[in-house]
Amino acid sequence: MTFHLIASLMTPGHFRSAWRLPDADPNAYLDIDYFRGLARTADETGLDAIFLGDAPALGPEIATSPGTGIDPLILLGHLAAVTERVGVLITSSTSYNSPYNLARRFQALDIVTRGRAAVNLVTTYAPAAAANFGQTEPAAKETRYRRAYEFLTVVRRLWDSWEPGAIVADKQTGRYADPELIHGADHHGEFFSVAGPLPVPGEHPVVVQAGGSEGGLKLGAELADVVFTVAQTQAKAIGFRDDIRRRAVAAGRGADDVKVSLGVIVLVGETEDDARERADELYATLGIDQLARGVLTALGLGDRDLDEPIRPEDLPSVPLAEAGSVGFQVSTRALLADKPLSARELARHAPGSGHRLLIGTAQHIADDLTAWWHAGTADGFTIMYADTTVDFDRFARLVVPLLIERGLFTPAEYGSTLRERLGVPQYGQRRADDTAAAG
Numbered sequence: 001m002t003f004h005l006i007a008s009l010m011t012p013g014h015f016r017s018a019w020r021l022p023d024a025d026p027n028a029y030l031d032i033d034y035f036r037g038l039a040r041t042a043d044e045t046g047l048d049a050i051f052l053g054d055a056p057a058l059g060p061e062i063a064t065s066p067g068t069g070i071d072p073l074i075l076l077g078h079l080a081a082v083t084e085r086v087g088v089l090i091t092s093s094t095s096y097n098s099p100y101n102l103a104r105r106f107q108a109l110d111i112v113t114r115g116r117a118a119v120n121l122v123t124t125y126a127p128a129a130a131a132n133f134g135q136t137e138p139a140a141k142e143t144r145y146r147r148a149y150e151f152l153t154v155v156r157r158l159w160d161s162w163e164p165g166a167i168v169a170d171k172q173t174g175r176y177a178d179p180e181l182i183h184g185a186d187h188h189g190e191f192f193s194v195a196g197p198l199p200v201p202g203e204h205p206v207v208v209q210a211g212g213s214e215g216g217l218k219l220g221a222e223l224a225d226v227v228f229t230v231a232q233t234q235a236k237a238i239g240f241r242d243d244i245r246r247r248a249v250a251a252g253r254g255a256d257d258v259k260v261s262l263g264v265i266v267l268v269g270e271t272e273d274d275a276r277e278r279a280d281e282l283y284a285t286l287g288i289d290q291l292a293r294g295v296l297t298a299l300g301l302g303d304r305d306l307d308e309p310i311r312p313e314d315l316p317s318v319p320l321a322e323a324g325s326v327g328f329q330v331s332t333r334a335l336l337a338d339k340p341l342s343a344r345e346l347a348r349h350a351p352g353s354g355h356r357l358l359i360g361t362a363q364h365i366a367d368d369l370t371a372w373w374h375a376g377t378a379d380g381f382t383i384m385y386a387d388t389t390v391d392f393d394r395f396a397r398l399v400v401p402l403l404i405e406r407g408l409f410t411p412a413e414y415g416s417t418l419r420e421r422l423g424v425p426q427y428g429q430r431r432a433d434d435t436a437a438a439g
């Protein structure tokens with residue numbers, strides 16, 4: 001059994017207003033030295049991967065907080081070069097990329113990092129992105145996921161271009177490669193026509209998928225290695241993981257072939273008082289009313305009193321596919337079923353993202369993660385930080401040693417690949433070949 005830890009480097013933090021704190025540098029998200037420091041800490045701690053979310057557009061939130069930031073492939077590609085063992089997980093869009101370019105770039109990153117590359121393939125909700133790629137508005141979500149499925153199918157086929165043994169390199173005969181063992185993708189589908197093959201051999205980088213709607217679940221269970229998810233209650237998380245595992249088996253894969261990584265935001269206090277004080281400070285930077293109105297929109301509730309309790313039956317009977325994240329809506333519904341909360345309370349409970357927020361000492365946070373893991377909620381956690389500058393360091397320094405002490409987390413070993421550490425097998429053809437060779 002593996003237990004993984006992935007660190008989101010989103011800056012200033014998942015409290016998007018943390019840049020307003022007296023000691024914060026509002027422009028840290030543009031500072032390469034700052035990111036190098038985070039990456040080195042992650043590497044020294046033995047975390048499995050560092051991660052950056054992304055959307056290829058400037059969002060409306062820029063009026064109040066830094067946007068998603070500089071191109072994460074360049075940034076994390078650079079950070080990979082100043083680290084030795086931490087994986088680099090980079091968000092890329094299936095709606096605004098071509099499969100050949102993406103397959104080639106991530107293969108290259110995987111080669112130069114010796115197996116530390118991973119891609120978080122998203123369909124990109126951000127409406128502003130469409131206009132950057134010649135479209136007036138984003139395609140419907142169902143269409144975006146159909147494209148994503150075809151996209152990843154082609155990418156996997158390209159990564160399978162070279163069979164083992166294709167490089168002959170016989171100096172006597174002068175024969176370098178056996179073209180019979182190099183295959184094109186030869187793909188002609190609804191969205192793409194791609195010949196292939198890729199010009200060099202490589203492995204499959206790790207693929208993560210983060211959608212919670214039907215299209216996202218199918219893509220994750222059938223074609224991804226890791227699924228990111230959001231949950232506010234253990235029951236919801238366990239149900240989600242069971243569902244992904246069942247779907248993987250139904251698709252002919254092993255239940256353990258797909259790992260579930262649960263998002264958690266942490267605010268780490270040196271003491272309980274310190275945690276409470278920092279939480280008060282961070283909440284004071286937020287425009288709670290504005291966040292609360294965002295929550296109402298995301299839930300499809302429109303205008304409503306911000307203090308009126310919301311019960312699950314107040315929500316639209318079917319999650320709104322186009323209104324944002326189905327995963328977020330399902331998670332919030334499960335939370336409200338436990339206890340009705342007002343929009344203002346919901347905004348305070350999960351400021352701006354819908355992820356569970358853990359506020360407390362290192363001990364409290366380690367206890368919580370341990371309990372959630374043992375309950376079968378996830379194979380590991382994607383840790384997001386309330387204020388990345390402070391909480392990333394504290395999590396690494398204070399929480400991770402407790403998780404190691406409990407035998408839950410094992411720091412990444414030098415020379416291991418991210419795939420090995422996460423415990424996910426090679427995908428597809430290559431895996432079938434390995435199995436045949438082993439048998």
Ligand SMILES: Cc1cc2nc3c(=O)[nH]c(=O)nc-3n(C[C@H](O)[C@H](O)[C@H](O)COP(=O)(O)O)c2cc1C
Pocket residue numbers: 052053054055091121122123124125126209210211212213214215216228229230263321324325326327328382
């Ligand atoms: C942990 C996590 C990280 C995500 N990161 C991104 C991201 O970087 N960019 C993005 O466009 N969507 C991101 N998403 C959103 C999903 O990929 C998906 O687009 C969104 O949840 C809407 O799709 P759904 O209705 O299938 O849930 C993330 C979701 C989760 C749970």
